Amino acid sequence: MAFKRATKAAALARIALYGPSGSGKTYSALLMAQGLGKKIAVIDSEIAIDGKDGTGAASKYSDRFEFEVEELRDKSVVSYIAAITAAKLAGYDVLIIDSISHAWKNLQTEVEKISKAKFAGNYWAAWSEGNPIQERFLNAIVGFPGHVIATMRARTVWGQSQDKNGRDKPERMGLEPEQGKGIEYEFDLLISINADHFAVVEKDRSGRFQDAVIQKPGQDFGAQIAGWLRHTDAIPGLDPAVGNGGFEVCTADQIKDIRTLLTSPAIKDETRKAIEEKLAGPPFSRGKAANIIEKLNAARMAFKADQAPAAGAEAPKPDAKPKRTTKAAETKPAGQKPAPTPAPTAPVTAAGAKPAETPNPTPAGAATTAKPAGPTSPKNAATGTSTVGSTVAKPAAGATAPPAGAPVAFEPEGAVRDVEKMSESDVLMGFNKLCDDYRATVKNLDTYAAKSFGPGKCFRDIPLERKRAILADPGPWLCEVAPSTVSAVAEKTLAPKPTRDNPDPTRDGVVDDIPY
Numbered sequence: 001m002a003f004k005r006a007t008k009a010a011a012l013a014r015i016a017l018y019g020p021s022g023s024g025k026t027y028s029a030l031l032m033a034q035g036l037g038k039k040i041a042v043i044d045s046e047i048a049i050d051g052k053d054g055t056g057a058a059s060k061y062s063d064r065f066e067f068e069v070e071e072l073r074d075k076s077v078v079s080y081i082a083a084i085t086a087a088k089l090a091g092y093d094v095l096i097i098d099s100i101s102h103a104w105k106n107l108q109t110e111v112e113k114i115s116k117a118k119f120a121g122n123y124w125a126a127w128s129e130g131n132p133i134q135e136r137f138l139n140a141i142v143g144f145p146g147h148v149i150a151t152m153r154a155r156t157v158w159g160q161s162q163d164k165n166g167r168d169k170p171e172r173m174g175l176e177p178e179q180g181k182g183i184e185y186e187f188d189l190l191i192s193i194n195a196d197h198f199a200v201v202e203k204d205r206s207g208r209f210q211d212a213v214i215q216k217p218g219q220d221f222g223a224q225i226a227g228w229l230r231h232t233d234a235i236p237g238l239d240p241a242v243g244n245g246g247f248e249v250c251t252a253d254q255i256k257d258i259r260t261l262l263t264s265p266a267i268k269d270e271t272r273k274a275i276e277e278k279l280a281g282p283p284f285s286r287g288k289a290a291n292i293i294e295k296l297n298a299a300r301m302a303f304k305a306d307q308a309p310a311a312g313a314e315a316p317k318p319d320a321k322p323k324r325t326t327k328a329a330e331t332k333p334a335g336q337k338p339a340p341t342p343a344p345t346a347p348v349t350a351a352g353a354k355p356a357e358t359p360n361p362t363p364a365g366a367a368t369t370a371k372p373a374g375p376t377s378p379k380n381a382a383t384g385t386s387t388v389g390s391t392v393a394k395p396a397a398g399a400t401a402p403p404a405g406a407p408v409a410f411e412p413e414g415a416v417r418d419v420e421k422m423s424e425s426d427v428l429m430g431f432n433k434l435c436d437d438y439r440a441t442v443k444n445l446d447t448y449a450a451k452s453f454g455p456g457k458c459f460r461d462i463p464l465e466r467k468r469a470i471l472a473d474p475g476p477w478l479c480e481v482a483p484s485t486v487s488a489v490a491e492k493t494l495a496p497k498p499t500r501d502n503p504d505p506t507r508d509g510v511v512d513d514i515p516y
Contacts, residue, residue, distance in 0.1 A: 004336075008229055008230075011229045012145070012147050012229070013036060013147040013148070013149075013188060013189070013225050013229060014141070014142065014147075014148050014186065014187045014188045014189075014226070014287055015032070015147075015148065015149045015150070015187060015188065015189045015225070016024040016149075016150050016151075016183070016184065016186075016187040016189070016191065016314050017029055017149065017150070017151045017176075017191050017192075017193060018151065018152040018153065018154050018177040018178070018190075018191075018193070019073075019154050019175075019177075019192055019193035019194060019195075020153075020154050020175065020190055022195055023154075023193040023194060023195055023197065024047070024197045024216070025098070025099070025151040025152075025195055026057050026058055026061070026151060026192060026200075027061060028193060028197075028199070028216070028218070029096045029098060029149045029151055030042075030058070030061055030064075030065045030067065030096065031066070031217070031218035031219050031221075031222070032149060032217060032218065032219065032221055032222035032225075033094040033096055033147075033149060033222060034065065034218075034222060035218075035219040035220060035221065035222025035223030035224070035225070035226060036093065036094045036147045036149075036222045036223075036226050037092075037093025037094040037146065037147060037226075038093055039091070039092050039093045039094070040065070040066070040067040040068070040092065040093065040094045040095075040096065041067065041068050041069070041070070041087045041092040041094070041095050041096070042058040042067055042068070042069045042070070042095075042096045042097075042098060043069075043072060043073045043080065043083045043084070043087070043096070043098065044056035044057060044058040044059065044068050044069050044070065044072065044098050045071075045072040045075055045080075045098065045099060045103075046058070046098055046099065047071045047072070047073060048073075049073050049074075050073070051071070051073065052353070053071065054071075055071075056069065056071045057098060058096070058098055059071070063290065065262065067096075068092075069099040070083045070087075072084065072102075075102040075103065075105070075106040076110070077103050077106065077107055077133050077134070077136070077137045080097070080100070080103045080137060080140070081136060081137060081140045082188055083465070084097075084140045084141065084144055085140070087144070087146075088143075088144055088145060088146075091146075093146050093147065094145055094146055094147045094148075094149065095144055095146055095147070095148050095149070096148075096149045096150075096151070097141070097148065097149070097151070098150075098151045099150070099151040099152055099153060100137075100141075100150045100151070100152055101151075101152045101153040101177075101178040101179060102179065103137060104179045104180055105178075105280075105393050107130060107133060107134060107137075107180075108130075109131065110127070110133070111123065111126045111127055111129070114126040114130065116130050124225060132465075136248075137314065138250075140185075141186065147226075150187070151176040152178055152179050152183070153177075153178040154175040154176065154177065154178060154192070154336060154456075155175065155176060155177075155178045155270075155493045156172055156174075156175060157172075157173040157174050157175065157176050158170050158171065158172060159171050159173040159240070161442055161443075163395075167248035168293075171340070171442070171443075171446075172215075172458075173446075173458045173460070174457055174458040174461060175192070175456040176455045176461070177190075180236050180491065184202075184203055185508050187201060187203070188203075188205040188206070188224075189201060189204050189205070189206075189209065189225070190202045190203035190205070190339045192248060192454075193217075193219070194454050194455050194456065195455065196359075197215065197216045198213055198214070198285050198454060199213070199214045199215075199217045200212075200213055200214075200252070200453070200454060201214070205226070208224070208229045209224075209227060211252070211253075211463060212251060212286075213250070213251060213255070220357075236284065250288065250289035251285050251286060251289070252452060252453050252454070253463060253465060253466050253469070254286065254289035254290070255279065255289070256452050256466070257277065257293050257294065257469070258275065258289065258292055258293060259279070260301060261293065261296035261297065261475055262275060262276070263476075264296070264299075264300045264303065265303070266299045266300045266302065266303030266304075266388070267296060267299060267300075271299075275292060275296075296359050312438050316497070374500060405448060415429075419468050419469075419471050419472045420468070422468070422471075422497050426465060427464060427467050427468050427471065428464075430467075430471050431467040431470065431471060433472070434471065434474055434478075435481075438481075438482040438485045439482060439484075439485045440478070440481040440482040440485075441481075441482075442459060444458035444480070444481040444482065445458075445462075445481055446458045446459050447481075448462075448477075448480055448481050449461050450464055470489050
């Protein structure tokens with residue numbers, strides 16, 4: 001026995017596509033096959049048992065692609081293996097099996113018959129004879145001396161949740177391939193396609209396409225997979241600016257981040273419109289998306305800096321609550337009353353001219369802070385944005401107060417510093433704690449997952465990196481998945497409390513923060 005240097009010299013693609021009816025599995029497989037090889041064969045089980053020749057699903061595309069087909073009317077695993085063997089002997093470059101879900105259904109039926117005939121109706125015991133049949137089928141696929149693209153139907157996964165009365169109810173959790181458990185282990189790429197023809201790469205051994213979102217995967221995608229297998233240094237169609245991402249398609253997380261950043265008032269209308277048009281068009285590269293996110297973040301930070309309190313203001317503490325005072329805290333000798341605060345004098349300006357800025361009339365040494373709009377409003381009066389978990393910067397003595405309605409610096413509660421250094425387990429624990437603390441419901445989390453990552457996705461499908469980004473800036477996400485808790489926390493956190501010096505704090509000024 002001797003080890004040798006690992007290479008991809010004889011590597012062949014093993015690709016699985018799954019999705020609901022009408023998602024484009026057969027058509028996408030034929031397109032990708034054009035980029036993988038020239039001599040293409042299709043094992044088509046999408047045909048009726050008594051159907052005529054040429055009535056299978058793949059044959060409907062015979063006017064667009066050149067390929068040879070074997071239409072399986074017998075859906076047994078034995079028939080599949082015989083067809084794969086025939087394709088092997090014929091020397092095809094690419095074999096499409098459309099679909100392997102029929103083989104799984106037929107095997108389940110056979111096992112049920114075996115259970116009644118040999119195991120007294122014990123279905124699970126009968127799988128002692130069913131599992132070897134499944135293994136032979138998978139070995140035939142893996143052992144094919146060419147590229148293989150297998151399609152699978154998608155089935156709905158159901159779970160149980162409780163309604164408001166505590167009663168169990170069924171709940172749709174998402175979609176999964178209609179095949180045996182662990183089928184994804186046999187393939188290099190596992191790709192799900194939704195009804196809008198957007199494909200998500202759920203598993204990728206190449207490292208180039210992981211989590212990529214591809215609209216209508218086609219011949220170029222197949223050529224890129226073939227290029228990776230051939231050790232090609234420069235793969236046609238790749239964006240050099242992408243770097244490690246490899247494939248010229250941005251991820252769902254990047255699109256989500258761009259849309260979130262576009263809601264900031266720091267972004268100009270023309271910029272927002274141009275980016276929205278780009279998002280509505282064909283998918284663009286990860287490098288391009290990263291560049292857009294970087295520029296939007298820079299514009300947002302510049303906006304924050306312009307709107308922050310004057311230089312010299314005390315930096316806010318993450319967990320500190322804003323102090324509220326209405327009277328100047330002035331040092332005075334024992335027994336001496338403080339001097340009254342002089343009223344500010346309105347500036348005199350020429351007709352039609354804008355008045356100059358009036359300096360802060362508060363005497364030196366006075367502690368001035370902003371205060372929430374009221375105990376019942378979780379939103380900022382000026383911007384309409386949530387003020388949950390914000391701490392407000394307190395101007396230093398003698399500093400000029402920001403104009404009325406201007407945002408001030410804030411720090412969302414729950415934000416985690418150095419999230420990039422956190423381990424995977426710490427990120428998961430932190431994310432789960434955030435959900436528990438703010439009572440984010442499973443329904444809202446599933447809605448967020450389906451909206452962000454495609455129909456059929458549930459809270460379990462939220463990627464690790466997205467959870468990491470949420471921990472860094474939880475505010476916008478919490479407003480979406482836990483609006484009730486956000487309002488309650490806002491009222492509790494921001495409601496002013498009477499003190500001896502300030503018996504009626506509701507008559508103070510209004511707090512503002514930077515919108516998300």
